[in-house]
Amino acid sequence: MTRRILLVIFLLVFATGCATIKGWFSSDKKKALEPAELVEIANPIRVDAAWSRNLGDGRARQGLRQRAAIDGERVFVSNDEGRVLALDLATGRTLWDSAAVEVTRSGSRLSFWKKGIRDGGLSGGPGLGNGMVVAGGRNGEVVALDADTGAERWRTRVTSEVLASPLVTAGGLIVVRSGDGRVFGLNGHDGSRKWVFDRGLPNLSVRGNGAPIEGGGLVYLGYDDGSIVALRALDGALAWEQLIAPPEGRNDLERLADVDGEMQLGLNELYAVSYHGMMMALASDSGRPLWNRDIGSYGGLTLLSDRLLVADPDGNVWALDRNSGAALWKQDALARRWLTTPAVQGDYVVVGDIEGYLHWLRLSDGTLAGRRRIERAPILGTPQVSASGVLVAVTAEGELIAFPQPQ
Incomplete structure (x- = not known):
C-alpha cells in the first residue's frame, strides 16, 4: 500500500x-x-453553479477518486471525517447526516502531512440500491445505511481498504472489493459473507480500484494486471477472464496496466480501457474480444447509444464509434491536465482536471464550449449527472458543487 x-x-x-x-x-x-495553458473560448456557454458546500479537507493527500452518487432528487456523499450525507439535489440542503465510521488522528509520520494522519475514514464513494447507501472505509469497514433516514442497518469489515464504490445488485447482493485484490459478496440483509474471490496484485499499481458492475447474473471487475474478470453473482465463481493489455516493460512503472476506471455494459458487450494504452470491446457472456483500439486511460469510459467517450493519459478527449472503435472526434486542447472520466450533460461532454477546472465540450464535435473553476484542488472522481440534467462534482479537498444543465 x-x-x-x-x-x-x-x-x-x-x-x-x-x-x-x-x-x-x-x-x-x-x-x-x-498542464497545457487554457485557451480562450469564443462565445462560451454560461455555466452557473446552483449551490456548493465543503465536505471537509484531507482527501488530496489520499489520492482518492471520490464522487457523489445520485438517486432521483437526492445526492449521497461521504467525507474524510467518516460521515455519509444525503443532500437535496436542487438546493444542497442536508436531508440527513450519519457518522458512519469513527475517525481518530495520529501524529504525522511525514513532514509534509502537516495535519497528521487520520486512522479510519471513508475512502470509497457510496454505492446505492434497494433503499440502502453502502460505504467503505480505509480500515476495511463496510457500513449500510437506510437511504431515507441514514439509520444504520448493518456493518462489517473486509480485509483491506475499500477504494471503490460498493455495488448493490438488484438481487440484494453487496459486492465490495478491497485493496488487497479480494472481492467480497455480502448478504444485503445483514452484511454476512456469502463468498470471496481472491486474486493477487502486481508489485506496483495506480492507486484506486474501479467499481464492480453487474449484468446477466455476472459481476465484472477490472484488475491491476490489465485483465477483466467476470464472476458469477450467485457464488463468486470465475465465469471468464480476458487480458486487455499485457503489463510489458523493463520495470514496474513501465508495466502499469491497471483497469481502474469505469467499465460500461451494453446489451451484449462490455467495454473496458487499461492505463497501459488499450481499449477493448468484449462479448459480455464469454469475454471474447470484438474489437480493440490503442487508446489508454487511468479513468474510464462513458457509453452512449452510438459512441464511447474517453480521456487518454495525454489529456486528449475522444469520441469513438461503439461498434468499431473508429474515432468520431478528438479534442487535444487539454493536454497533460489529468482529466476525469467524461460525463454527459445534455449536449455537452464534461471533464474535470488536476487544477480544479470543469470543461464543457460539445458532444457533436468536441469543441470547447465552457469552463468553470471550482477551487485550486484536483478533480479526480467522475462528475455525476442526474436524470434531470444536474451535474455534481467533488474536488480532492472535499468541495462539492452542482451545476444545472446549460441552456
Missing part, C-alpha cells in the same frame, strides 16, 4: 511540474510536463 501511495505522489508531482523541487528538470522539461 505504501508503494501505491508513493506512486500517486510521484505522478502528481510529475504531472504538475512541481516548482518546489529544484534541480530535477531543466525549465524546458518542466514546462513540457505542466
